[in-house]
Amino acid sequence: MAEEKLPTRAQDFSEWYNQLVLKAQLADYAPVRGCMIVRPYGWALWENIQQALDGRFKATGHQNVAFPLLIPKSFIEKEKHHVEGFSPELAVVTIGGGEELAEPLILRPTSETIIGHMWSKWIQSYRDLPVLMNQWNSVVRWELRTKLFLRTLEFYWQEGHTAHATQPEAMEETRQMLDIYTDFAVNDAAIPVIPGAKSDAEKFAGADITYSIEAMMGDGKALQAGTSHFLGQNFAQAFEVKYLDHMGVQQHCWTTSWGLSTRFIGAIIMVHGDDQGLVLPPKLAPYQVVIVPIFKNDEEKAAVLGAAKELKTQLAKAKIRVTLDEREGQSPGWKFNDWEMRGVPVRVELGPKDVAKQSAVVARRDRPGREGKISAPLADLPVTIERLLGEIHLSMYDKALAFRRSNTHATATYDEFKKAVETGFAFAGWCGRGDCEEKIKEETRATMRCIPVDATDVLGSGGAVASGKCVYCGTEAKERAIFARAY
RNA sequence: CGGGGCGUAGCGCAGUCUGGUAGCGCGCACGCUUGGGGUGCGUGAGGUCCCCGGUUCAAAUCCGGGCGCCCCGACCA
Structure with a gap:
């Protein structure tokens, strides 16, 4: 890393963001314009987001599926608003195996159409409903102006799709998923959000109603962090998704779709980050705790590393995600700054003096400098840190909410x-x-x-x-x- | 699609105006030193100067053409 320090957020928020994403090794630019590579640290964060959401989806009866990347171009044209909305940003495949294709294929910008197509085969009776599906995948939208995580040509997300017998049921599903996103944002990401309905101009192409959760970033701008759409019967009509009701009458289904993408990582960065770098919410942080050992000579090294490894084991046993920084070339001070930039919620400093006292210095990321440091007995650390992670979560949420309200x-x-x-x-x-x-x-x-x-x-x-x-x-x-x- | 910036070592850049042995900082490797808030010193490895063509004894540098990326505005999760 060439430069040690980031620009401050006040100097240049956009540049602060760009450099931080690279320096924290969340992601990097791909060889193709507008595409990103999610690096291990960024993907670990995404996996924690996935886990938090997936559990909620399963708990509300949804099942995961996989639909293909390639969709016949004609599908997208079957729903009037949908085609108008997405045509400008489609990537189209016209050649396969060296031959011009009879019908061009598109790289999915979202999967309503191909799912509607299959549903029309699968759904016959009211007994088949509701259908509650979700898929974790990536989609492609040919954006003009891109930014890592926030807007890339290809991005990772989940897209939920459901079909229901009645309008109220579909509405209830739409709102339920909005509530789930809100709950996730607040309780896992410590991000206060405003759930609400979009205007006609802003809603999803093909939806009757679009709900979103809106969050305020550290520069006062808004970010749509998740969406839930009530699709009415628009796609059911376009794709003939019909069922026979109790009375023996053919009815069109009512459908919904809802999604949350890797853009959410951008929200985490821009809501919580400070001039030192990332500040990750404890529930989602790849590492909740980093142990930085401190020693001068081999004798101290043996004692400190021994104690550090034991502490790591104890913390891991308490289901705390912990890493021990054993890198040789860097000084402790360098490591402090490095892990602060990477946003680890809690840092444990462990040196000879601590080992002698059977204690350690515990520093919290959301309160930089000396004021966030305490000394605590080693034996208590699993409990102390568990409690501290909870406190950090709450104080991050409160801070973000206070900022949003004051702006x-x-x-x-x-x-x-x-x-x-x-x-x-x-x-x-x-x-x-x-x-x-x-x-x-x-x-x-x-x-x-x-x-x-x-x-x-x-x-x-x-x-x-x-x-x-x-x-x-x-x-x-x-x-x-x-x-x-x-x- | 408009406006701006850039392309030289892994990264950040200088050198280009005024053509003549390709440099600096960081990082990397090794050694010593240091270690409780970004240690210090030494040695070393590392280059199709974005690509193609032209001018010239000689091109990173001048001329022509192309490609790519980033940033700022109109459209979008």
């Missing part, structure tokens, strides 16, 4: 609104018309992020509510919405 403003006038979206979220009345939304976007670069499900959560208890008038045209507000510049 979210209920705005009544357009001037207030324009000021608010310079630095964060604006919570404002909106008449619900697309042209007001469009004008706002043109004039302020802020887009409608969502209409919050629970408006009282946005500003906290006692916070002002948004005005009853549309912030742009001044007519009666139909909605109260979050507006912000977004990734």
